[in-house]
Structures are given as C-alpha cells and as structure tokens.
Amino acid sequence: xxxxxQPESEPITIANKIDDLIIYEDTSRQVIDLSNVFKxxxxxxxxxxxxxxxxxxxxxxxxxxxxxxxxxxxxDEDAENKIIDLSSVFSDLDNKxxxxxxxxxxNSNSGLVSASINLNNLLLDYQNDKNGTAVIVIKGTSNGKTxxxxxxxxxx
Numbered sequence: 001x002x003x004x005x006q007p008e009s010e011p012i013t014i015a016n017k018i019d020d021l022i023i024y025e026d027t028s029r030q031v032i033d034l035s036n037v038f039k040x041x042x043x044x045x046x047x048x049x050x051x052x053x054x055x056x057x058x059x060x061x062x063x064x065x066x067x068x069x070x071x072x073x074x075x076d077e078d079a080e081n082k083i084i085d086l087s088s089v090f091s092d093l094d095n096k097x098x099x100x101x102x103x104x105x106x107n108s109n110s111g112l113v114s115a116s117i118n119l120n121n122l123l124l125d126y127q128n129d130k131n132g133t134a135v136i137v138i139k140g141t142s143n144g145k146t147x148x149x150x151x152x153x154x155x156x
Contacts, residue, residue, distance in 0.1 A: 015039040063145035064100055067091040070138065070151040073124065077131045077155055087120040089149055090140030101141045105148055109134035113153050124153060131155045 016036050068088050075082070090100045102122075107115050112134045114125045122138065137150040 013039055061143050061145065062093045064090045064092040064095070064140045064142040064147045066140075066147055066149045069149050070122075072152045072154070074154045074156070075126065077126075078128055079126050079155070081126065082124040084122040084124065085120060086117065086122050086138065089138065090142070090147060092142040092145075095142045099142065103139050103141070105137035105139040107134060107136050109153075112155055126155060 014037060018032065018037060021032075067090060070084060070086075070089060073082065073084075086102045087097055090102070091097060092100055098120075102117055102120065104115050104117060104122075107113070109132060112127055112130045112132045113136075114127070115136050116123050116125070117138075124136075132155060134153045134155075135150055136153060137148050139146050139148045
C-alpha cells in the first residue's frame, strides 16, 4: 500500500509508526486510522492531506479443506447399508459447498464394503457374510484443487 502525503507548508515526519499488518485475501474491508501517524515539523496545527494512492492484492485460489472429517464406522456383519451425508465434509473459501465435487479416491477392501456416491450421499453397501476392516478415501475437488479425507470401516 502506498500513502501519498501533501503538507500545506512544512516537511512531514512519522510520529507513530504503523505495525505491519497481515490482511488475508478474503478478509472484509480494513480501515486504518492515519490521524496520529504523521506530524508536520514546526507546525502542529497544519492540515495533512492523506491519500491512499494504491493498494494491490493478489488473488489466490485457496484449496478446499476438510471441515468436518468423516467419522470411523463400526458395525456388525450383515448390517443394513449406511448412508453418510458428505455435503459439509469439505469447504473452500472460493467456492460453495455444493460446487465441491466428491469422489471415491480408494477403498482398501471392496470385498467387505462397496462404496458409491450419489449427489452428496456416500452409500456403504456391506457385503453378506463378510467381516474385517476397510479404509475408504473420499476426495473433494474445487477449482481443480483437491483434498482427501479417509475413514475406517470395521465390520465385526
């Protein structure tokens, strides 16, 4: 940010330095009070005109994040199928929840449980007469950037 100062008559000095600020891209508008920052040498009553000349921000496409991790699942053999709502698992500052695509990245034991996604619902289909453990990885994709969340399914 560049600030242009125009004194009415005398040179200007910095009376109170402004500490460095970190303002993130998606932060709401920030106002910085400059009234006590500058002073005019030998003229305490002089008016200083403070003009913001430029402020440059570089837009960043933030990647999605795991906002609400999927909990591990424990069930008994031959249990009813389970549906898990994926609508709030991932979030992205640059995108709506509904625009984050969810896919199954991997399933370590599809012979135990098959997994499929329809809209924002993950269906776990337990195979008959099977027990064991599976690790399922769900991928969230937003604007070409990805994140994964994994969870364990234990069938007793």
